[in-house]
Amino acid sequence: MKPTHIEHIGIAVSNLEESIEYYEKVLGLSCYAIEEVADQKVKTAFFKVGDTKIELLESTDPEGPIGKFVEKKGPGIHHIAFAMPDVEKALSDAEKNGVQLIDKSPRAGAEGLKIGFLHPKSTGGVLTEFCSD
Ligand code: ZN
Numbered sequence: 001m002k003p004t005h006i007e008h009i010g011i012a013v014s015n016l017e018e019s020i021e022y023y024e025k026v027l028g029l030s031c032y033a034i035e036e037v038a039d040q041k042v043k044t045a046f047f048k049v050g051d052t053k054i055e056l057l058e059s060t061d062p063e064g065p066i067g068k069f070v071e072k073k074g075p076g077i078h079h080i081a082f083a084m085p086d087v088e089k090a091l092s093d094a095e096k097n098g099v100q101l102i103d104k105s106p107r108a109g110a111e112g113l114k115i116g117f118l119h120p121k122s123t124g125g126v127l128t129e130f131c132s133d
Contacts (some may be wrong), residue, residue, distance in 0.1 A: 003082035003092050007048070007113075008046075008053035010079040016058035020045050023054065032037050035110050042066050049103050055081075079117070081129035088131045091116045097113050099123065106132075 041064025109115035
């Protein structure tokens, strides 16, 4: 199974309002959704760039995954998300290929998508997400 496109690029930010301003003023994009994902302890903001989205992630808790990431590495690119026809199958195929999974089965992400993460140890250091409608 192969991805149909890059669904989004996840970018960790320390201040959502300031980052939204950058993407709107400098790049001329418009933020079309802001959503809190309590499960992942983040507030997200979305922009469309063709078929791909930019997902800004601001931590709502210093102990959450984005809080720890920003603390360790500073703000920047956090993950890349591939649109897959079937996340469940894509995850199990990856596992059969020896990839270490963060999510053995899909869970609910922002925008009502089904998502699952692959461990960056198995992907050349890139936190990789699969998602589908
Ligand atoms: Zn994502």
